[in-house]
């Protein structure tokens with residue numbers, strides 16, 4: 325089983341979010357899964373230019389690290405998104421990646437995969453960020469298995485740290501269990517099915533301009 329972790333902190337794994345992610349990954353490793361960390365700090369992911377080329381050809385027009393990240397997302401069994409809370413949302417690095425995933429979202433190309441979310445903050449509102457990342461996961465067609473978040477108590481330390489780290493390791497193990505057992509999340513199906521109807525409808529309307537996505541949906545339906 326391959327679990328990919330993408331961290332959007334400008335501090336990479338050396339910051340607070342990296343510290344919490346380490347514990348989640350330790351739970352993943354304890355379940356016997358293979359892990360890979362992609363730190364957006366050291367990768368080049370430029371903002372989306374809205375050229376629509378991904379919809380036409382399936383490949384982004386910007387020559388940076390996005391396509392290799394995309395391939396890793398398409399071939400992993402599960403993934404983890406980790407971001408600090410920046411003004412009640414994810415970092416610009418993570419948001420740039422989300423926007424670049426627009427073609428994957430139109431195809432809901434990660435259907436059948438599972439994701440967990442990690443967030444840290446100065447003073448809270450962790451749920452808001454986790455829930456935003458979870459919505460992104462659902463637009464990709466994947467299931468969100470839940471998230472963990474915490475304000476910090478200092479550099480790479482947290483209040484009630486033992487309990488937090490226990491829960492972080494449990495989340496990593498739970499991600500692997502959900503992948504292995506193909507866990508159902510019926511409460512997420514309403515959104516995913518509605519979004520799927522919306523995306524296939526949109527691609528249907530744009531079928532002359534977006535042949536890649538039209539063919540993708542034709543294959544998916546057959």
Ligand SMILES: Cc1cc2nc3c(=O)[nH]c(=O)nc-3n(C[C@H](O)[C@H](O)[C@H](O)COP(=O)(O)O)c2cc1C
Nearest residue numbers: 333339340341408409410411412444445446447448
């Ligand atoms: C630009 C910026 C914006 C931030 N915005 C918020 C915020 O809105 N709410 C909050 O609680 N913390 C905020 N913080 C604090 C970070 O979320 C917090 O320090 C986090 O643990 C940093 O994680 P890192 O060390 O992994 O980068 C902000 C920090 C920065 C640098």
